[in-house]
Amino acid sequence: MNIITTVKEMHNTIIEQKQQGKTVGFVPTMGYLHEGHQQLLMNARAQNDIVVLSIFVNPTQFGPNEDFDTYPRDMDRDEKIAAEAGVDYIFFPTVQEMYHDEPSVSVRVKSRTDVLCGRKRPGHFDGVATVLTKLFNIIAPDKAYFGMKDAQQVAVVDALVRDFNFNIQLVPVETVREENGLAKSSRNVYLLEEERDQAKELYKSLELAREQIQKGSRNPVEIVKLMTEYIEGHTSGQIDYIEIYSYPELSPLKHLTGKIIIALAVKFTRARLIDNMTLTIN
Ligand code: PAF
Numbered sequence: 342m343n344i345i346t347t348v349k350e351m352h353n354t355i356i357e358q359k360q361q362g363k364t365v366g367f368v369p370t371m372g373y374l375h376e377g378h379q380q381l382l383m384n385a386r387a388q389n390d391i392v393v394l395s396i397f398v399n400p401t402q403f404g405p406n407e408d409f410d411t412y413p414r415d416m417d418r419d420e421k422i423a424a425e426a427g428v429d430y431i432f433f434p435t436v437q438e439m440y441h442d443e444p445s446v447s448v449r450v451k452s453r454t455d456v457l458c459g460r461k462r463p464g465h466f467d468g469v470a471t472v473l474t475k476l477f478n479i480i481a482p483d484k485a486y487f488g489m490k491d492a493q494q495v496a497v498v499d500a501l502v503r504d505f506n507f508n509i510q511l512v513p514v515e516t517v518r519e520e521n522g523l524a525k526s527s528r529n530v531y532l533l534e535e536e537r538d539q540a541k542e543l544y545k546s547l548e549l550a551r552e553q554i555q556k557g558s559r560n561p562v563e564i565v566k567l568m569t570e571y572i573e574g575h576t577s578g579q580i581d582y583i584e585i586y587s588y589p590e591l592s593p594l595k596h597l598t599g600k601i602i603i604a605l606a607v608k609f610t611r612a613r614l615i616d617n618m619t620l621t622i623n
Pocket residue numbers: 369370371397399402469472473491494
């Protein structure tokens with residue numbers, strides 16, 4: 342496994358590999374790798390000749406009051422995880438290498454961002470789209486892997502790939518869950534003991550929604566009400582949102598049809614958990 346820190350070396354390495362007919366799978370991350378990332382790497386390893394992992398804490402996707410400076414970093418641990426997952430190259434540039442002094446151009450995402458978590462993080466997805474545009478140009482992967490835990494990010498990347506004509510296959514990867522259904526997240530450690538047990542109810546509320554839809558309900562207001570009552574009755578968490586949209590467009594629906602996403606965010610004492618389910622209704 343090689344660690345590459347410059348854009349030029351990364352790009353030239355990929356060109357050499359592609360000239361030899363190798364396919365490239367790419368897993369973009371901000372490091373501090375967890376099981377979700379390992380799942381992405383496993384998929385990339387199984388489906389490509391070369392696997393590139395980027396580790397870059399991207400300043401342009403953090404708001405002024407967000408935790409860019411304190412975002413957790415642990416390169417030694419990440420290197421071990423990457424080596425075990427069979428990564429060929431880690432792209433690990435500095436902020437200066439990626440953005441130089443004062444970039445003149447950035448990407449603005451016009452839709453899919455003013456709902457769910459994006460509503461509270463103005464500019465966040467512009468930063469994500471900007472850095473991914475750069476990374477996609479540098480690494481030119483055949484396939485890029487993203488976790489469905491952050492389904493809104495997947496929806497934005499879907500639009501980016503389509504609108505900017507990237508010749509890349511976006512591969513969404515299912516959320517990794519505990520046996521009881523709780524979506525794995527580095528934030529789960531912040532749950533108090535009694536909350537840890539309650540947190541599994543978030544996925545149960547999504548399953549309840551799915552059952553209602555399978556029984557024939559097509560009214561999003563009714564489903565959101567059912568989920569709200571369930572979460573309020575089974576947890577001490579404060580609901581931040583429960584929303585249902587078409588997917589990946591993230592447009593509101595009056596009548597549930599086609600591919601949809603049911604997404605929620607719930608605040609516990611020290612952790613805010615998100616989860617979602619996508620369904621196709623014929
Ligand atoms: O999901 C992340 O870790 C980041 O948003 C990404 C895709 C690596 C872009 O910085």
